[in-house]
Amino acid sequence: MRDHEPAPGPRPGRRLSTRETAEVLGVKPETVYAYVSRGLLSSERRPGSRSSTFDAKDVEALARRNRREAAGSPGSGGDLSVRTRITLIEEDRYYFRGVDATELALGHSYEEVAEWLWTGRLSPGTTFAAPETTVEVARRAVNALPEHTSPADRLRVAAIAAAAEDPLRFDLAEETVLGTGRILIPTLVAALPPVRHDHADQDDGPLAHRLWHRLTGRRPDEASLRVLDTALALLADHDLAASTLAVRVAASARAHAYAAVSAGLGVLEGPLHGAASGLAHRMLLDVLDQGSAVPVIADELRAGRRVPGLGHRLYSGEDPRARVLFGLLEQVPHAGSALLAARDVVATTARHTPLHANVDLALAVFTASCGMPATAGETIFAVARTAGWIAHALEEYGERPLRMRPSGHYVGPRPPQPLPR
Incomplete structure (x- = not known):
C-alpha cells in the first residue's frame, strides 16, 4: 500500500473551489496557489466573490502527472529524479535559477x-x-x-x-x-x-x-x-x-x-x-x-x-x-x-x-x-x-x-x- 492515496477525481465540466482542488491534489490550500504562481494551474474568480475556482480537467491532469512522478515506472520504488528550479550543473559550470553561480x-x-x-x-x-x-x-x-x-x-x-x-x-x-x-x-x-x-x-x-x-x-x-x-x-x-x-x-x-x-x-x-x-x-x-x-x-x-x-x-x-x-x-x-x-x-x-x-x-x-x-x-x-x-x-x-x-x-x-x- 502507498502512504498517501490520491483523492477521487472530479466530475468533468465542473469548476472546483480551492479546498476541493487541494483535496484532489493531496496538498494544502497554500500549495494550490503556489501551483498557480508557477503556471501549473490557472484560476478564475467567482462573480461577486474573492475566492478562486479551478477547471476540474486541469486539476485532474495535474493530479495524474503528480501521481506518475511519485510512482515512477511500473514496479519501481519511485522516481528519484526530482524536478527543481534551484540549481543546474552543466558542462563544468553551475547556475542558481539560471544565473551563473x-x-x-x-x-x-x-x-x-x-x-x-x-x-x-x-x-x-x-x-x-x-x-x-x-x-x-x-x-x-x-x-x-x-x-x-x-x-x-x-x-x-x-x-x-x-x-x-x-x-x-x-x-x-x-x-x-x-x-x-x-x-x-x-x-x-x-x-x-x-x-x-x-x-x-x-x-x-x-x-x-x-x-x-x-x-x-x-x-x-x-x-x-x-x-x-x-x-x-x-x-x-x-x-x-x-x-x-x-x-x-x-x-x-x-x-x-x-x-x-x-x-x-x-x-x-x-x-x-x-x-x-x-x-x-x-x-x-x-x-x-x-x-x-x-x-x-x-x-x-x-x-x-x-x-x-x-x-x-x-x-x-x-x-x-x-x-x-x-x-x-x-x-x-x-x-x-x-x-x-x-x-x-x-x-x-x-x-x-x-x-x-x-x-x-x-x-x-x-x-x-x-x-x-x-x-x-x-x-x-x-x-x-x-x-x-x-x-x-x-x-x-x-x-x-x-x-x-x-x-x-x-x-x-x-x-x-x-x-x-
Missing part, C-alpha cells in the same frame, strides 16, 4: 544569494538578524554541550533549540518558511562560541563577519572576509547532494523547516561530504610540515585512502567553486605557503591521475592560512548550505506529500520461514 557569488553577499535562491529576487544590502530570545535559547543549549563537541553537533543542537522557541514552526506557508530561514541562519552562527572572549559582541554586520569570529582569533582583513563571504555564497547549493536529498525527504513528509535542516546537518557530517575539507586541511598541514607533497601523498595512497581535495564526480574538469576561491586567495595575506602546498598536491598526484582541485582543497587553503581549525571548513559548509536546504524545503512543500517514498527491493529469504528457535 560564480558570477552571482562574486558580485553579491551570501545573504543576497540566499534571497535569490529562495525568491528569485535580489535584495541588495539585505542582512539576516535573529531575535535575541531565539539566540539566547540556542546559546544556552550549545553552551551546555561538552567542550570537545564538534561544530556540526553544535549547529544541530542550535537548530533544535531554535525550533523549540518558535511556535510557528509547523506553519509551512511560504512566507513563514522564509522567515524561518532568515532567523535560523544567523542563529546558527550566533550560537557558536567566539574564539576570543573580546569578540563575543561581534554579532552585527554581514554574516561572514560574524562567522569569522567563530572560526579564528585573528583580526580579519578585507581580502579574507571577501573569501569567506564568497565561499558561503558559492556553497549555498549544489543540486541534490546527499544532505539536500535528506532535506527534501524530510520536507516531503512535511517536517518543519528546522527539522528538515537538522536532517541535512546529520548527513553533512560524513567524511565524503561536508567534512571532506577537514581531511584536506590536515593533509596541507602535513605537506607544509614535511616541505613536500610526495611523502604525504604516498602515505595517503599506502593507507588505501583517496587524496582529499581532488576530483569531483559532477565535474570532469575544474570545479568552478575552487577556481573562484583560488583566485581570491591570491590576495589573502599569509595564504602563499598553503597555496603552494595545494599546487604541490595537485602536481604530485597528476603524475599518475590528472585530477583537478575541488572546493574542499580551496577551503582547506583558506582555513589553514587564517589560523582556523580543521573543522572550520565543515562549519562554513554547513552554514552556507542551510540557504540551499531552505530553498529545497520550500520547493518540496509545494509538491505532493510523501512522493519520495521508494519501495524496498526485498532480497532476503522467501516466506514462509519457520519461527526462529
Whole structure:
C-alpha cells in the first residue's frame, strides 16, 4: 500500500473551489496557489466573490502527472529524479535559477544569494538578524554541550533549540518558511562560541563577519572576509547532494523547516561530504610540515585512502567553486605557503591521475592560512548550505506529500520461514 492515496477525481465540466482542488491534489490550500504562481494551474474568480475556482480537467491532469512522478515506472520504488528550479550543473559550470553561480557569488553577499535562491529576487544590502530570545535559547543549549563537541553537533543542537522557541514552526506557508530561514541562519552562527572572549559582541554586520569570529582569533582583513563571504555564497547549493536529498525527504513528509535542516546537518557530517575539507586541511598541514607533497601523498595512497581535495564526480574538469576561491586567495595575506602546498598536491598526484582541485582543497587553503581549525571548513559548509536546504524545503512543500517514498527491493529469504528457535 502507498502512504498517501490520491483523492477521487472530479466530475468533468465542473469548476472546483480551492479546498476541493487541494483535496484532489493531496496538498494544502497554500500549495494550490503556489501551483498557480508557477503556471501549473490557472484560476478564475467567482462573480461577486474573492475566492478562486479551478477547471476540474486541469486539476485532474495535474493530479495524474503528480501521481506518475511519485510512482515512477511500473514496479519501481519511485522516481528519484526530482524536478527543481534551484540549481543546474552543466558542462563544468553551475547556475542558481539560471544565473551563473560564480558570477552571482562574486558580485553579491551570501545573504543576497540566499534571497535569490529562495525568491528569485535580489535584495541588495539585505542582512539576516535573529531575535535575541531565539539566540539566547540556542546559546544556552550549545553552551551546555561538552567542550570537545564538534561544530556540526553544535549547529544541530542550535537548530533544535531554535525550533523549540518558535511556535510557528509547523506553519509551512511560504512566507513563514522564509522567515524561518532568515532567523535560523544567523542563529546558527550566533550560537557558536567566539574564539576570543573580546569578540563575543561581534554579532552585527554581514554574516561572514560574524562567522569569522567563530572560526579564528585573528583580526580579519578585507581580502579574507571577501573569501569567506564568497565561499558561503558559492556553497549555498549544489543540486541534490546527499544532505539536500535528506532535506527534501524530510520536507516531503512535511517536517518543519528546522527539522528538515537538522536532517541535512546529520548527513553533512560524513567524511565524503561536508567534512571532506577537514581531511584536506590536515593533509596541507602535513605537506607544509614535511616541505613536500610526495611523502604525504604516498602515505595517503599506502593507507588505501583517496587524496582529499581532488576530483569531483559532477565535474570532469575544474570545479568552478575552487577556481573562484583560488583566485581570491591570491590576495589573502599569509595564504602563499598553503597555496603552494595545494599546487604541490595537485602536481604530485597528476603524475599518475590528472585530477583537478575541488572546493574542499580551496577551503582547506583558506582555513589553514587564517589560523582556523580543521573543522572550520565543515562549519562554513554547513552554514552556507542551510540557504540551499531552505530553498529545497520550500520547493518540496509545494509538491505532493510523501512522493519520495521508494519501495524496498526485498532480497532476503522467501516466506514462509519457520519461527526462529
